Amino acid sequence: MTPVPIVLAGHGPVGRAYAELVTERGRRHGVDLRVVAVRGRDRQREAGEWGPLTDLPELLERTGAQVFAQAVPSDGDDRAAREALQALDAGAHVVTATKSHLLTHWDQLAQTAAAAGRSVRLSGATGAAMPAGDLARSVLRGFDVAEVVGCVNGTATFVLDRLAEGTDLDTAVAEAQRAGIAEADPSNDLSGADAATKFRLLSALLWGWGPARTRVETEPISRLPDVPAGHRLRQVARAVRDEPGVVQVALSAEPESSVLGALRGPEKAVRYDCGEAGQVAVSGGRSSPHGAALAMVKDTLGAVLEATTGFG
Ligand SMILES: NC(=O)C1=CN([C@@H]2O[C@H](COP(=O)(O)OP(=O)(O)OC[C@H]3O[C@@H](n4cnc5c(N)ncnc54)[C@H](OP(=O)(O)O)[C@@H]3O)[C@@H](O)[C@H]2O)C=CC1
């Protein structure tokens, strides 16, 4: 097996799980995936030793990295964008669970990836181990998707169910944080901003909407409206092909027997209305750091084994 060197940025829960899984999973598919360097905020590990952070283009060239994997905070720091662009320029594929730079630098990443003949894979950023991004990216191509609806924030589903059982908001959020689902600062989970981010990315994959130009309307989880019997309250995101550039996130009572109402705990689901092809839904997939890491492993194998470029 020819080695496929990987440089990993981020060794939080997602990055650590990725590093633990990627080699063994790669072997099962006949690919020798090796994390040759791990980068943190201001330090770097190579050959088991931590040292100071070095220049990324030099590191990529010296290690012959074919994949640059990102699991750093989605906090808008421009380093994630800069490093992804440097990696593509250096001839590496980018696999990311980090979301913020995809929103701000989508067009630039797409152009740079196309020029380099490399791909950017973002399953981990669109719903952990639920492969909604793969459906939007390529699987539904030609189905003429008219609408996409979903519950894509695991914390929201988990917290809404706990609130319905009588738990208070702080306790429910603390439980979600202990399970590794809610962010350390859960405000984007509760406000609908994280769900909107994932839908901006899915809409970009589906319809080519520029995520930076997509307008977002959100309703936060703050009060519990009355819910009819046989329904569950859900944080539902929605985008419609014929209303371009708008993503809505609102609380909605969904029938318990429906795809969204049937979700439990941190599960997620997305339903695509594919016109004459009917409705296609995907739900499940582990919603956790481990799930996000597995999505990155899947994307790493996809990037290495499939000849695609850009986000396509
Ligand atoms: N938790 C989940 O279920 C999911 C998470 N995600 C996303 O995955 C990403 C990683 O999440 P998680 O594993 O929780 O880790 P964190 O978001 O907590 O990031 C921690 C890692 O990032 C490094 N880091 C911090 N700031 C920077 C920076 N400015 N530049 C480069 N590296 C930095 C830290 O280095 P050091 O240790 O040196 O400080 C550490 O290695 C996030 O963007 C998150 O939104 C996506 C899907 C699901």
Ligand SMILES: N[C@@H](CC=O)C(=O)O
């Ligand atoms: N906080 C997010 C995790 C990753 O996207 C969630 O609750 O879904």
